[in-house]
Amino acid sequence: MDDIARLAKVSKPTVSRALSGSHLVSETTRARVLEVARAQGYAVNRNAQKLRQARSGTIAVILDFGSHRGGRIGDPFMFELLAGVSEALSVRNQDILLSPPGLVDAQSCADLIASRGADGLIFLGQGNQETMLTELVRADIPFVVWGAVSKNNTYCAVGSDNALGGRLAGKHFVGRGTRRWLFVGNIEHEEILLRYEGLVAVARETNNGIEVCTLSAVDMSYAGVCSVAAEWISSNEAPDAVFAFSDTAAMAVISVFRDAGLVAPRDYALVGYNNIPPAAHFTPAITTIEQETHLAGSILVEKLMQRIDGANPKSAMLQTRIIIRES
Structure with missing residues (x-):
């Protein structure tokens, strides 16, 4: 970064701001810094950068593999839901960590958050994980669930009626x-x-x-x-x-x-x-x-971000209707 600052004839803090997209740097200066950085083969180490920030900028998305024998998830609905979540996260410039291995209980989920592997969790499907989800609530882990919305929920859920x-x-x-x-x-x-x-x-x-x-x-x-x-x-x-x-x-x-x-x-x-x-x-x-799958992803992400910010978002029930066809 010292070399980039010298070649671009700016200060080291200016280089840092330019590479991070800060609004404190003019577009002209940002363009010059980026041009020099590319010419010198310099790239920001995002993992190292995250260590200096309050958040990791990563959300873990956990699929309900337990309900599909041998890990076979072939239902298009699940992938439509996943696509909606992925799109909503990309709009917020968040990385997605898909079904991290080893997340089998509340403690492993808590360890992922504590190690800053992710800022929060999105569960696509409750399955038979109610006990674990309740433990995550007690541990104050930020998460949301696609699943059943019930007055008995102790956590934020999004789903159809x-x-x-x-x-x-x-x-x-x-x-x-x-x-x-x-x-x-x-x-x-x-x-x-x-x-x-x-x-x-x-x-x-x-x-x-x-x-x-x-x-x-x-x-x-x-x-x-x-x-x-x-x-x-x-x-x-x-x-x-x-x-x-x-x-x-x-x-x-x-x-x-x-x-x-x-x-x-x-x-x-x-x-x-x-x-x-x-x-x-x-x-x-x-x-x-x-089910209004096209809305589900953005609502799940919005609710999780509120939870990460310390709020206590309410569950959301999507519009549910029957589509009459031949069968």
Whole structure:
């Protein structure tokens, strides 16, 4: 930096300000300093620079690998969500640390923050991590979660109205005159449980002899749902309505049921969740519950930045609606 200052005929502090983008340096001076720096092959060591700053400028994003056997996350919805978070972080000039290895409990997350590996955490999916999330609250670790929004949350969560999503699916099935409903999903996950409860509530309110069965999909991947759906349909009476926890799961059900001679919407009505782009182009086009994924990323990042700044942001529930298609 001393050499750059001498060659550019400015002070060392001016070089530092020019390279960091400070508004205290004129554009003319900044351009001259950058030109000299490039000519001399000088580059700022960002990791060393962060050690002198109050924050690391990095946010850790943790995917719910635990819900996908063998680390297989193939649901387009998750990557749409991740893309939104990444874009929102780039606008704020923040680096993204994607699913750092070893973050298996609250202590490892706290160690990452304490070592300045990241300023905060964004969890994309609650999974069955409620105990760890509660411990992070007690440890005062800045984080936000994409998942179920509940009055019982002790942390900031952003998500759709999952119970309403279940009710919308149930009302759709009632309108179709169906009575044997199948819910596909792992209700040990809070988000999925709320969807199931919304569906069951409509069945009870209708009081029309509706039976609701459940098919647990612990492995939430396409292949995992195919496996349990094939086993289930081989030994159970066919439903006339299916509500799947995701559009990817809905696609798996359609494929397996077709092999068993059941075709939607001829033999059963089907509703998925998330409204991923392929859902509209699948055969049949999938009726689904839409989450405003395009807003989720920016809201998650905004809430986390408020938390890092010492505020206590409230959870946010996104608009939830049903998109009627062929299935």
